[in-house]
Amino acid sequence: MKTRYIFVTGGVVSSLGKGIFTASLAAVLESRRIKITIIKLDPYINVNSGTMSPMQHGEVFVTEDGAETDLDLGHYERFIRTKMTKNNNFTTGLIYSEVIKKERSGEYLGQTVQVIPHITDEIKRKILKGGIGYDLVLVEIGGTVGDIESLPFLEAIRQLSIDIGRQHTMFLHLTLVPYLDSTGEIKTKPTQHSIKSLLSIGIQPDVLVCRSKKTIPMREKLKITLICNIPKKAIISLKDVDSIYRIPILLHLQKLDDYICKRFVMDYPSADLSEWKKLLQNQSKRIGYVTVGMVGKYVNLPDSYKSVIEALKHGGFKNRVEVIIKMINSEKIEYSKDLNILKKLDAILIPGGFGERGIEGKILTVRYARENKVPYLGICLGMQVAFIEYARNVAKMHGANSEEFSSSCRYPVIISISERRSSVKDHSDDIQGARSYYRRLKYMRIGGQRCRLIKNSKVHSIYKKSIIFERHRHRYEVNNFFLERIEKAGLYISGLSEDKTSVEVIEDPHHPWFIACQFHPEFTSNPRDGHPLFSSFIQAAKNFKKDGNIRRSKIT
The missing domain is CATH 3.40.50.300 (P-loop containing nucleotide triphosphate hydrolases)
Known part of the structure; x- marks a missing residue:
């Protein structure tokens, strides 16, 4: 025809x-x-x-x-x-x-x-x-x-x-x-x-x-x-x-x-x-609501995070709750150091992005979510700031930062892909192949990529599979040189690229729900099926809200 x-x-x-x-x-x-x-x-x-x-x-x-x-x-x-x-x-x-x-x-x-x-x-x-x-x-x-x-x-x-x-x-x-x-x-x-x-x-x-x-x-x-x-x-x-x-x-x-x-x-x-x-019908039968704080720098322009916003709503459909999204300016947190705005949230999400503006506010937000057991989902840049926060405050690597924001920092725990091409070392069985892979990537990793999830991890239990296929768009990744030290401090690396050279997912095993990923799961979410990561995230927000008064009374 x-x-x-x-x-x-x-x-x-x-x-x-x-x-x-x-x-x-x-x-x-x-x-x-x-x-x-x-x-x-x-x-x-x-x-x-x-x-x-x-x-x-x-x-x-x-x-x-x-x-x-x-x-x-x-x-x-x-x-x-x-x-x-x-x-x-x-x-x-x-x-x-x-x-x-x-x-x-x-x-x-x-x-x-x-x-x-x-x-x-x-x-x-x-x-x-x-x-x-x-x-x-x-x-x-x-x-x-x-x-x-x-x-x-x-x-x-x-x-x-x-x-x-x-x-x-x-x-x-x-x-x-x-x-x-x-x-x-x-x-x-x-x-x-x-x-x-x-x-x-x-x-x-x-x-x-x-x-x-x-x-x-x-x-x-x-x-x-x-x-x-x-x-x-x-x-x-x-x-x-x-x-x-x-x-x-x-x-x-x-x-x-x-x-x-x-x-x-x-x-x-x-x-x-x-x-x-x-x-x-499921949308009309929603019982209750959860409040998710999205901390970024384009808070007055929700279309900048359109897919993330829709994916959160899809997670709400699956859990039969309304998701109220509170857009929070990370620069405001950075300059005021006032975290009171986070205290009424049932979950916190930091989406992807580029540039230094508002980064320290995001790092403060991650620390708040980690220490106060608030469900946290980091996406792309949201994973990188979570990694930086853990390096600074748990692994005691003072001055840890991303090469994107500080080229002369003491601990460049996040480095550019072009830099990693010549320093791939940890999780690769084939160094030459890994370097060739990064040469093909040039300066940005973009599009659909396979990721290996570690068994017995929280993210594996969410996806219910060992190999997932998600989309990327980033120029910076975790520096494997510091990986062993940060893992010893307690951070769990629960997802790796297919060739085992790039960190894809991190978790805090001492936290009820703290997951951050280098990929963009929002791009593969749809209203009829949802997305396992967002559905689980909203479920965690529901659980946090149930005993919210008890939890929040402990937050100072």
Whole structure:
């Protein structure tokens, strides 16, 4: 069967939730046993998301094959079973860099290289490559219709609909239909202008999805139908909801999946959304709550930790509790030395990150969690600061630090991967092979990697397996030179890389629940299955909360 394509565009304003909508629609179509994937086109000139500040762009989502991508790919993986790859996200910067590379190597045979056809042809080539092997591909165009930077993408999908054939393509437009509290009216004029902008570049939407505070009444639907030339049954109302995981069911109730299958003449079983219904039932039956403190430096920008936040919620679903996440600025702790803000927490998590800012506040937080038996989960940088804290305060290695923050410290217990390439020694049976491995890694370890869990460790009992596969994104690792001394002080190394050269997981055996990992488990969590590490972490928070008054009375 020929691959079908649905192109998703956005209008009126940004941040309408186009990524979540696209993922939700994919979830409904996948439940009909359609083999589906999603591609995200980003209009910025950065080659990828890897060098972009979380303050501007949110988290960098890492795929199994090591691509640094837009956070929307995290939404895609949380809603559908298909794993994203480097073929699922590309930017204007990547497109231009590849076209220029071809021009420099003479592939265009002296032609004048232009946006049309060379840039648009490269965009089309990548879309088609990403769709190989799938029945249906959803292609989300970043930005808003009318943005200058989005024009090459819009022109490319217009051309692609002609190349493939309109019977195999569909345009779906997501727009805002504002509700004015002062007059109690829903206004369709912004949507009309948005459709007009699309028509001006040769794209007629087949489906219109209207985001609004309230359900769009029939009167407004009829107005949109007449003015925008879209059938009434193809106008979908998407009101605000209490949970993003309710959206697949809302779309199915309005028969959007039926409309798409009929439009493409695709004969697939009816949607089976039983997993999503069960998830919502469990969410509505939550008993109590736990408060988890997330200590970082982007506390006013929750999208910077989007996957971690969602993974914590998934852990709450599995334990039937609401997870209240308290964002805590590590710099505030560092400068004030006031740890009172931590005393009402049921668990503490330190996520990944780069840079020195707020590090000492994180180390103080780790010490508080360790000494007061508060459940602690450290991720990537969160593991490194836990290692530093243990070295300083338990192994008595005063001045221990990371090479990232202090190149001249007395005990560089965390060092760069490039440095480790020439000093791999402890857990390797094949030194030469280990060094070759680090040469391949160059300066960052990224993407899916196997990890060996030590039997009889807490983390092994959580995963219930000896080999796990998790994703990495880091430039620094534990310095094996100091490992023996820190292990003698009591820290337990419970996970190693497959070649046994890199520390992957550490535990404090004298603590009820103190685990830190070098990898990013949040990238593989989803609402239907959860993730064993986060589920166990929330269970530990529940246990801590049960006798919280007794525990906290001992904390000074």
